[in-house]
Amino acid sequence: MFENLSERLSKTLKNISGRGRLTDDNIKDTLREVRMALLEADVALPVVRDFVKRVKERAVGTEVSKSLTPGQEFIKIVQAELEAVMGDSNEELDLAAQPPAVILMAGLQGAGKTTSAGKLGKLLKERNKKKVLVVSADVYRPAAIKQLQTLASDIGIDFFPSTADQKPVDIVNDAVNHAKQKFYDVLIVDTAGRLHVDEEMMDEIKDVHAAANPVETLFVVDAMTGQDAANTAKAFNDALPLTGVILTKVDGDARGGAALSVRHITGKPVKFLGVGEKTDALEPFHPDRVASRILGMGDVLSLIEDLERNVDKDQAEKLAKKFKEKKGFDLEDFLNQLKQMKNMGGMMGMLDKLPGMSQLPDNMKDQVNDKMFNQMEAIISSMTKLERERPELIKGSRKKRIAAGSGTQVQDVNRLLKQFTQMQKMMKKMQKGGMKNMMRQMKGMMPGGGMFPGR
Incomplete structure (x- = not known):
């Protein structure tokens, strides 16, 4: 996410370090590079102009505080302005209404409305503990109604049936009445998309909007269309009272133009990011965290939230107990760790949120890919229970059987066993009191402990 922009800005902002004061001359080149980086990321031109102007106004003549280098001061200004462009903070859904609170999904065809x-x-059910009903008012796309029904069944939320021969307004009226009778907290209405913005579609969605009287009207748009996403959102906003935007396919968008353009052009906040195909791959949009990621500073808060949501507490307690009793760390434990990592969006999903990861060389990033972790999981899954508990038993013929069962080569099995042995050694060191040393080293990496001097 935002890899190209992040890489370009990180390189650019390095060039201004070592100055005693920020002046018009010594930031001119840096601002030119920032402008180019934003334009290449497909950020809309009015947004780029306004952004560069505001950064320049704040940066020129700014005295650098004693504890910061000019580069850090300048980065602080750029980060603050990135946040201002995208919105000051996360804007949550306003569900404070007489139940059911209706959420209307609008957007072009193929943007990912039904999936969103x-x-x-799922997010409202699991995180907000809401009783949710979904309904499809898309009577034009043959598979739309069935798609939403299947999705609702997989996720475990209720679906209100509709048919292609009904009028969208009638579907919405029936769904609202049903939601009231059955005491649903939230009703999500999926509407029809079109290949382009047309008058007929707008008239229909205005009628559906009037019938539904939603508390939230969310525009769903593909982030990979760049600044065009912002322009389409504006066209919809002129016809409908939008309350927010969901950017989809953000995980495939290396540029980030849409995220930086939408709010400036529409005046409406981005409320969620679709970051993958899984049903839980929808993140609330936090401008400060996204700005931090764009500047290569990571997003530790989101990583902590992922951990809290996805880590199996029982498994963690079992491992901690094993650890305390100085019992060995076996391949079953290793497999559980791999599965939990997968639930958090895989290794690259986690690394993306760690500070400084944008600086990693590409060849190193290639080595830490999720295919490797999937392969490791397949290899361990092909082992017997005894082999997982006692990896030393795995010799020649067993290795061949495991490789054949997991669709891998014997050298892949050898590599996994070697990595596991290294991890086992590290665990033993920690059990022998090495934990204190490890904590001491970690303390040294904290602000004020040597990693960030002068803070």
């Missing part, structure tokens, strides 16, 4: 409706339903 399902993901949002």
Whole structure:
């Protein structure tokens, strides 16, 4: 996410370090590079102009505080302005209404409205503890109604049936009445998309909007269309009272133009990011965290939230107990760790949120890919229970059987066993009191402990 922009800005902002004062001359080149980086990321031109102007106004003549280098001061200004462009903070859904609170999903065809409706339903059910009902008012795309029904069933939320021969307004009226009778907290309405913005579609969605009287009207748009996403959102906003935007396919968008352009052009906040195909791959949009990621500073808060949501507490307690009793760390434990990592969006999903990861060389990033972890999981899954508990038993013929069962080579099995042995040694060191040393080293990496001098 935002790899190209992040890489370009990180390189650019390095060039201004070592100055005693920020002046018009010594930031001119840096601002030119920042402008180019934003334009290449497909950020809309008015947004780029306004952004560069505001950064320049704040940066020129700014005295650098004693504890910061000019580069850090300048980065602080750029980060603050990035946040201002995208919105000051995360804007949550306003569900304070007489139940059911209706959420209307609008957007072009192929943007991911139906999938986003399902993901949002799951998020509201699991994180907000809401009783959710979904309904499809898309009577034009043959598979739309069935798609939402299947999605609702997989996620575990309720679906209100509709048919292609009904009128969208009638579907919405029936769904609202049903939601009232059955005491649903939230009703999510999926509407029809079109290949382009047309008058007929706008008239229909205005009628659906009037019938539904939603508390939230969310525009769903593909982030990979760049600044065009912002322009389409504006066209919809002129016709409908939008309350927010969901950017989808953000995980495939290396540029980030849409995220930086939408709010400036529409005046409406980005409320969620679709970051993958899984049903839980919908993140609330936090401008400060996204700005931090763009500047290569990571997003530790989101990583902690992922951990809290996805780590199996029982498994963690079992491992901690094993650790305390100085019992060995076996391949079963290793497999559980791999599965939990997968639940958090895989290794690259986690690394993306760690500070400084944008600086990693590409060849190193290639080595730490999720295919490797999937392969490791397949290899361990092909072992017997005894082999997982006692890896030393795995010799020639067993290795061949495991390789054949997991669709890998014997050298892949050898590599996994070698990595596991290294991890086992590290665990033993920690059990022998090495934990204190490890904590001491970690303390040295904390602000004020040597990693960030002068803070």
